[in-house]
Amino acid sequence: MKQQDSARFLTNYEISDILQHIAAVVNSNPQKNDYLNNGETYTAVEGHTIGFIKDHPGCTATEIACEWGKTTSAVSQLLKKLRHRGVVYALRDEKDAKRYALYLTEKGEAVDAAHRAYDSEKYQSMIDLLLEHYSREEMDATFRIMRDWYRLSMEDKMNRRD
Numbered sequence: 001m002k003q004q005d006s007a008r009f010l011t012n013y014e015i016s017d018i019l020q021h022i023a024a025v026v027n028s029n030p031q032k033n034d035y036l037n038n039g040e041t042y043t044a045v046e047g048h049t050i051g052f053i054k055d056h057p058g059c060t061a062t063e064i065a066c067e068w069g070k071t072t073s074a075v076s077q078l079l080k081k082l083r084h085r086g087v088v089y090a091l092r093d094e095k096d097a098k099r100y101a102l103y104l105t106e107k108g109e110a111v112d113a114a115h116r117a118y119d120s121e122k123y124q125s126m127i128d129l130l131l132e133h134y135s136r137e138e139m140d141a142t143f144r145i146m147r148d149w150y151r152l153s154m155e156d157k158m159n160r161r162d
Contacts, residue, residue: 035114036107040085047115049078050104053088054112058101069154087111 010018032041042050052064065075079102082088087108093099104112130139 033115033118035111035118042111042115046078046082047111047119049075050082050087050108050112051115053102053104054109057103060099060102064102066154066158069157082108 029044032043033047034041035047049064049068052067053059056063061075061079062072064070064079065072068075079088079090083090085107086105088102089105090100090102093101127139134142
């Protein structure tokens with residue numbers, strides 16, 4: 001692969017191409033992982049959904065759907081599976097009977113901690129390679145921009161639905 005000339009700005013197409021390549025690498029591992037070494041496996045989507053609930057206790061299926069750009073129906077099916085496995089539980093909102101607040105069980109907390117440790121270890125070698133070429137500040141700035149790109153893209157997508 002030819003190194004890009006860093007003295008010029010990337011074109012919109014080049015940016016799009018980079019994002020597609022990153023998505024392909026990240027999504028190339030559909031395997032399930034046994035985070036607790038108990039024979040139960042979880043996909044990355046399940047692991048990150050559990051992580052979202054950990055970070056946003058009391059969130060709803062709709063909020064998860066908005067965060068990840070999925071349909072509420074797809075998220076509801078995923079949550080049903082996680083509830084059945086004893087990882088997540090839902091409490092009906094006293095003020096709004098249609099709203100169910102989501103929380104992690106003890107098992108869910110354990111799966112989340114193990115998944116975070118797995119991802120931290122999994123990505124450490126790539127981070128180490130990047131640190132040979134970029135400062136930690138440059139890397140953090142890049143990932144903050146990517147996070148904002150995603151957030152703004154999701155907001156734009158939601159606004160187009162209105």
